[in-house]
Amino acid sequence: MSGADHIHALPLREHVYGRLQELLIARTLAPGDHLVEERLAAELGVSRGPVREALQRLHRDGWITLRPRQGAFVNQPTRQQVEEFFEAREVVERAAAELAARRCTPEDAAALLGICDEADADWARGVPAQQMAGHTARFHRTVVLCARNHLLLEFGEQLSQRSRWFFAPLVSTIAPRAWAEHRRVAELIAAGRPDEAAAAMRAHVHQSRDSYLDTQPVDDAPPEPVAFRRTRAPSGSRAADTPRTRRARA
Incomplete structure (x- = not known):
């Protein structure tokens, strides 16, 4: 399968996610930029639905922040x-x-x-x-x-x-x-x-x-605290505490 065929074979949401991620990696979408669904959809030639899904995934993966009533913003690394x-x-x-x-x-x-x-x-x-x-x-x-x-x-x-x-x-x-x-x-x-x-x-x-x-500018936010969660132990042994931090953003 050629590269072009592979792109067309991808679900649209995957294609949009990959394209936005490449724009973030290249810093075409730079830290601090406001990402507007309508504008991104028009530039990528797709509807707003796949863009919204991609932005939610980029937020989960730590590339952007979704702010209530403000929208999506590219993260500045701490x-x-x-x-x-x-x-x-x-x-x-x-x-x-x-x-x-x-x-x-x-x-x-x-x-x-x-x-x-x-x-x-x-x-x-x-x-x-x-x-x-x-x-x-x-x-x-x-x-x-x-x-x-x-x-x-x-x-x-x-x-x-x-x-x-x-x-x-x-x-x-x-x-x-x-x-x-x-x-x-x-x-x-x-x-x-x-x-x-x-x-x-x-x-x-x-x-x-x-x-x-x-x-390069960095966000001097304080270090994120490490939380601990209980993990299920195998039968016959005691449960253990394992460290957990909040999701790191890019």
């Missing part, structure tokens, strides 16, 4: 959410870099370094920021693929959309530094130096976090 995102990214990508250095083949190494070469050439030619963002996503996904761990790949995919969203406004300003760091990680993976590759990836994630916090 400092806590920024820190949580980069903590999770460090755990996944540091482990991926270490395992990739232990397991990568010559073909893997060539692929990683080839992505760096393409990105450097495109940056020198002045390609659009969106294209550079595509190189970045491909590099990080390739590192995780080289780790040959299906759970790490699953976690990496979950972080990928948030990563694109966080870095959409930063690509043009951090590209030269970021790609020097990417190349260093790739070289260490290719050389089979796992500890150094993990350390280089950790430093890269920390630098990315600092760049985001230094340049």
Whole structure:
């Protein structure tokens, strides 16, 4: 099935959700923007029903807030959410870099370094920021693929959309530094130096976090408290308390 056929095969609500999510990730719909059902429906060429369903799902997934009598608004990330995102990214990508250095083949190494070469050439030619963002996503996904761990790949995919969203406004300003760091990680993976590759990836994630916090507005809302709920225990054992936080918004 072709990409176009796949889109047409999707339920309309899924297609509208995916399209709005892409606009959010690219920050075409920016933090703080008011999302008006009628306007979105007209732009997407659909009725208001699928748009309303998509907005409700985007609210549940943490991308937007639905305010009574005001409507839908794109979320501004809080400092806590920024820190949580980069903590999770460090755990996944540091482990991926270490395992990739232990397991990568010559073909893997060539692929990683080839992505760096393409990105450097495109940056020198002045390609659009969106294209550079595509190189970045491909590099990080390739590192995780080289780790040959299906759970790490699953976690990496979950972080990928948030990563694109966080870095959409930063690509043009951090590209030269970021790609020097990417190349260093790739070289260490290719050389089979796992500890150094993990350390280089950790430093890269920390630098990315600092760049985001230094340049992008965040909502300094207080951290969300952790609540506890009782979980049903297996027969013959005691119930346990498990932590629960309110849904994190993007």
